[in-house]
C-alpha cells in the first residue's frame with residue numbers, strides 16, 4: 001500500500017494539513033498500516049518536488065495546507081485505472097479500490113472490468129498449466145495451482161458482487 | 168465459422184414482451200473453445216439454444232459453416248442439427264432405461280441401421296470417455312459423472328463440427344467436473360471441434376481459449392488467452 005497514492009487520494013477531495021493527512025491515511029489503510037508522520041512529510045516533499053502537490057498557504061491555526069495540482073490529479077486517475085498484476089498481491093487492488101471509493105471515482109466500473117480481465121487471464125493460464133502438470137504427474141505443483149485458483153475464484157466473485165451492486 | 172449478428176430474442180410473458188438477447192454480435196473461429204459466463208438470467212442458455220437451432224431468433228442472423236440457421240425450415244434445421252451439432256446439458260438428458268451404448272447410439276438411428284463401422288465408433292467412444300465394461304449398464308444406474316460422460320460420447324457420435332454445452336459441469340462436484348473438462352479438452356485437441364460452453368464456474372471456463380462475459384442480454388467483455396502470459400507462468404512455476 002502506497003503512502004504516495006493515499007495522499008493523492010485525500011488531496012483529490014480537498015486541501016489538508018499534514019496532521020489531518022496522517023489521521024485520514026491511518027483510516028484509509030485500515031488497522032494494518034499505522035504510518036509514522038516522518039514518512040508523510042518526506043513523501044509530501046517528494047510530491048511537491050515532482051509538482052504533483054503544491055503548498056496552499058496556511059489554515060486559521062497557522063498550519064501548512066497542501067493541495068493537488070492538475071498533474072497530481074492525472075497521476076492519481078492513471079494509477080486507479082491501471083489493473084494490478086496478480087503476481088503481486090491482491091491487497092494492492094483492494095487498496096486501490098478503496099481510494100477510488102473515497103473519491104467517488106467515476107470510472108469505478110471500468111476499473112473493476114479491467115481487474116476482472118486480469119484475474120480471468122490468470123485463471124486461463126493456470127488452468128492450462130494445471131492440466132499439463134497433471135499429465136506430467138506433478139501432484140504437488142498441481143495442488144498448489146488448485147489453491148491459487150480457489151483464491152482467484154473468490155476474488156472474481158467479489159468483483160462480480162461489487163459490480164452487481166453498481167449496476 | 169459461427170457468425171452471430173445482431174441476434175435478438177424476445178419472449179412473450181403474459182402481455183409483456185421481454186427482450187432477453189439485445190442484438191448480440193459474436194464470431195467464433197473453427198476449432199476454437201469458447202466459454203460464455205455471466206449472471207443467471209442474462210441470456211446465456213437462450214443464446215446457446217439459438218446457436219444450436221433449438222429455437223428461432225426474433226431478429227438477427229446465425230450462420231454456421233456458411234449456412235443461415237434462421238433461414239432454414241424447421242425440417243432443414245433438424246437435419247442440420249443432427250449432422251453438424253452435438254449438445255451436452257447440465258442434467259445429462261439421457262434416456263434412463265436405455266443402456267450406455269444404446270444412449271450413445273441414439274442419434275444414429277435417424278439415419279437408418281447401425282452399421283459395423285458405426286458400432287466400432289461407439290465402442291471407441293466408450294473407451295475414450297472411460298466407461299469400458301459399462302456399455303450394457305442402464306443409464307439411470309450410473310453416477311452423475313458417468314452419465315455426463317455418456318452424454319459427451321452421444322454428442323460426439325456424429326462427429327459434429329460444433330459441440331454446444333450448457334453448464335456441463337453444473338451438477339457435478341469438482342473432481343468429476345475436472346474429469347469432464349479434461350475429456351472435452353482432449354477431444355477438442357484431437358478433433359479440432361469447435362466448442363461453445365456456457366458455465367458459471369471459472370474453473371470450467373479456464374479451459375477455454377476465450378471467455379465471453381455476458382450481462383443483461385449482451386456481451387460485456389471478452390477475455391482471451393495471450394501466448395506470452397503462459398511462458399511467464401511456466402518460467403515462474405517450473406523454476
Ligand SMILES: Nc1ncnc2c1ncn2[C@@H]1O[C@H](COP(=O)(O)OP(=O)(O)O)[C@@H](O)[C@H]1O
Pocket residue numbers: 178179180187205206207208209210211212213214
Ligand atoms: N421460453 C421462455 N419463455 C419466457 N421466458 C424465457 C424463456 N426462456 C428464457 N426466458 C427468460 O429469459 C431470461 C434469460 O434466460 P436464460 O437464457 O435461461 O438465462 P441464463 O442461461 O443466462 O441463466 C430469463 O429471464 C428467463 O426467465
Ligand SMILES: [Mg+2]
Pocket residue numbers: 211212213
Ligand atoms: Mg442457463
